[in-house]
Amino acid sequence: MTISxxxxxxxxxxxxxxxxxxxxxxxxxxxxxxxxxxxxxSAPAAPSSTSPSAAPSAAPQPGAPAKVPTLAPGQGGxxxxxxxxxxxxxxTVALTFDxxxxxxxxxxxxxxxxxxxxxxxxxxxTLKVPSTVFMTGRWAEEYPDQAKAIGTDPNFEIAxxxxxxxxxxxxxxxxxxxxxxxxxxxxxxxFAAFRTAGAVNTVPxxxxxxxxxxxxxxxxxxxxxxxxxxxxVVSGDAxxxxxxxxxxxxxxxxxxxxxxxxxxxxxxxxxxxxxxRTIVPELRKRGYRFVKVSELMGT
Numbered sequence: 001m002t003i004s005x006x007x008x009x010x011x012x013x014x015x016x017x018x019x020x021x022x023x024x025x026x027x028x029x030x031x032x033x034x035x036x037x038x039x040x041x042s043a044p045a046a047p048s049s050t051s052p053s054a055a056p057s058a059a060p061q062p063g064a065p066a067k068v069p070t071l072a073p074g075q076g077g078x079x080x081x082x083x084x085x086x087x088x089x090x091x092t093v094a095l096t097f098d099x100x101x102x103x104x105x106x107x108x109x110x111x112x113x114x115x116x117x118x119x120x121x122x123x124x125x126t127l128k129v130p131s132t133v134f135m136t137g138r139w140a141e142e143y144p145d146q147a148k149a150i151g152t153d154p155n156f157e158i159a160x161x162x163x164x165x166x167x168x169x170x171x172x173x174x175x176x177x178x179x180x181x182x183x184x185x186x187x188x189x190x191f192a193a194f195r196t197a198g199a200v201n202t203v204p205x206x207x208x209x210x211x212x213x214x215x216x217x218x219x220x221x222x223x224x225x226x227x228x229x230x231x232x233v234v235s236g237d238a239x240x241x242x243x244x245x246x247x248x249x250x251x252x253x254x255x256x257x258x259x260x261x262x263x264x265x266x267x268x269x270x271x272x273x274x275x276x277r278t279i280v281p282e283l284r285k286r287g288y289r290f291v292k293v294s295e296l297m298g299t
Contacts, residue, residue, distance in 0.1 A: 077222050081218070090256065091288045109142050115268075120273040135194070137162070138165070140190070158194055166209060167210055180219070184221060207229050207230070232253070
C-alpha cells in the first residue's frame with residue numbers, strides 16, 4: 001500500500017508522542033505500521049466488515065447503551081478490528097480522544113502534571129459533538145469525578161484503552177510489553193476502574209496502546225468480546241504547539257466514515273481543544289455530521 005508523504009510525517013510525529021506518553025523512546029517499523037491503523041507486519045489483518053454482530057458486549061454496565069454494535073470475530077476467532085466505515089452518501093465522522101495515563105505516572109500527576117483536559121470536554125459539550133473517549137483505567141482512577149461525568153453524559157461513550165497503557169505486542173514505541181495473560185487482565189482491570197468511577201456509558205471497544213497489535217494480541221483479547229478500534233486519520237495533536245496545523249491535518253484527511261484519533265491529555269496534547277474549535281465548524285460547513293464510534297460502526 002502506498003502511504004502519502006502527509007501520512008508518513010503524521011506517523012513520525014505520533015511515534016514521538018507515544019514514546020513520551022508511554023515513558024519510552026523510539027518506534028519500530030511494526031509499531032509505525034500498527035499506528036496507521038494496520039496490524040504489525042507479522043500479522044494478517046482481521047476482517048474489516050462493518051456489519052454489526054449479535055455478540056454480547058464485554059463488561060456490560062447497568063444503564064449502558066443497549067445493543068451496541070460490534071464486529072463479528074475474525075478468522076480463527078481473533079478479535080475483530082474496525083478502522084473506518086465505508087460510506088458513500090452519509091457524511092459522518094467520529095472524533096475519538098485517547099485519555100492516556102500509564103500505570104506508573106501517579107507521581108507526575110501528584111507533582112502537578114495534567115493528564116486530563118476538562119476544557120476540551122467542555123468545548124465538545126458546547127459544540128454538541130458526540131465523541132468516544134478511549135480511556136485508560138489509570139486515568140479513571142486519577143480523575144474519577146471526570147470519568148464519571150464523561151461516562152454519564154449521553155454525549156459521550158467511554159471505550160477501553162487498557163489499564164496501564166503498556167504494549168500488547170513488542171516492539172511498540174518503547175512501551176513495556178505485557179504477555180497474553182497480563183494483557184487480558186489489563187483490559188478487565190480498566191473496565192473495573194470505569195465501574196468504580198461510576199461511568200455507565202461504556203462500550204465494548206478497545207484501542208491498543210500505541211496502536212500496536214498482532215495475531216497474538218488479537219488472540220489474547222478474543223475472550224474479552226471487544227472490537228478493536230483503530231483509525232484512518234491521525235490528527236498530529238500529540239505534543240503539537242500549533243493548533244492550526246493540527247486542524248489542517250485533520251481537515252485534509254477526513255472522508256465519509258473516518259475515525260480521527262486525538263488526545264484528551266493536557267500535558268501531551270496542549271492545543272487539541274483549540275484545534276477542535278476550528279475542525280468542528282469547518283467539517284459541519286462541508287456537510288459532515290459527528291457521531292460516536294458506536295453509531296459509525298452500526299452504519
